[in-house]
Amino acid sequence: MSEVLSQNEIDNLLQALSTGELDVDQMQNADEKKVKDYDFRRPAKFSKEHLRTLEMIYEHYGRLLSTTLPLYLRKNVSVGVANSETVTYSEFSNALSNPVILGIINFLPLQGNIILELQANIGFSFIDRMLGGEGGTIDKPRPFTDIEMPLIEKLVTICMQLMVEPWQTVLDISPIMERIETNPQFAQVISPTDMIAIITLNIKIGDTEGLMNICLPYFTLESVMDKLNTKYWFSTMQKHNDESYGNHLESLVSRVDVPVKAVLGKCNVSVSDFVHLQAGDIIRLDNRVNTDLQVYVGNIRKFTALPGTTKDKYAVRITSVVREEDE
Secondary structure (H helix, E strand, O other): OOOHHHHHHHHHHHHHHHHHOOOOHHHHHHHOOOOOOOOOOOOOOOOHHHHHHHHHHHHHHHHHHHHHHHHHHOEEEEEEEEEEEEEEEHHHHHHHOOOOOOEEEEEEOOOEEEEEOHHHHHHHHHHHHHHOOOOOOOOOOOOOOEEEEEEEEHHHHHHHHHHOOOOOOOOOOOOOEEEOOHHHHHHOOOOOOEEEEEEEEEEEEEOEEEEEEEEHHHEHHHHHHHHOOOOHHHHHHHOOHHHHHHHHHHHHOOOOOEEEEOOOOOOOOOOOHHHOOOOOOOOOOOOOOOOOOEEOOOOEEEEEEEEEEEEEEEEEEEEOOOOOOOO
16 A cells, blocks of 8 residues: 655645756656566576585585595596576587587486586596507597496596595486497487587696586476575584594595505516516525515505514514604
8 A cells, every 4th residue: 555645744745846856757767667587498496505515515525525536546636617598498409519528427316317417538537548648639539439438438427426425415326338429410318499508617637627517407406496505505514523524535545555565675586587487486585584674555655663473374464663763
């Protein structure tokens, strides 16, 4: 219900108009509401808050890639979130090059698929490094061979499995790799007009640099959109205190397999003597029987030990710990 003016207020208003203190046109313009154009072909289904939360998830994902890929490549890998945006799937697919690496991932328990896109130069660098090269790429793009495709599948599978941990704050996911395509025409798993969120990560393997795009359709994320906000994110994180988080890290580290080897000694033999070795031959090492053995964790000398047996198996007994300052 509109407010009723008193006679005194009406007289003051008329006097202000007559003296020019108020402008009728200015008052009319002030009452007009500003209208914002809405494009029904590009509905704004992802807010800035949603994109920011997805960036936080994939910043965590980038750190996991940076620490995991070097285990396979034996080379420094740097990964960081470069950009996030919302587009239609047709705009995304039309911008893809050929060849390209497209992992079609069933994002269980959510409905639908997501797409993990890797530029071809990253794939060729991974292949070159896995086959003993320096990790370089090729000058002229070409299709991937049947021998190279299993290595590409291994790379995309590793990248897919690493998504589980960053998404745990929102949802426990169990992604499954459906297939890998190298031609964009065969990856039409999303309606061309559907809106998608794209998180772009910049990957650097040695001197090779390329992009990874995570394509997240609105249809797939619709059931968890309420959880994609920073308020929910931080409230969930606060439930885990430092002690439980430390115990969680400790449990993860305790499950890591680390190679340990005890070196009895070394010697140099000719190729001819090595070829003609037979059972019962004696090889003389450079260590004496009363000298401690060197025990290596990975390639780092960590302990000294004495040889022995336990329950009919060869074993060593640690005698000292080799500190870093002792090296």
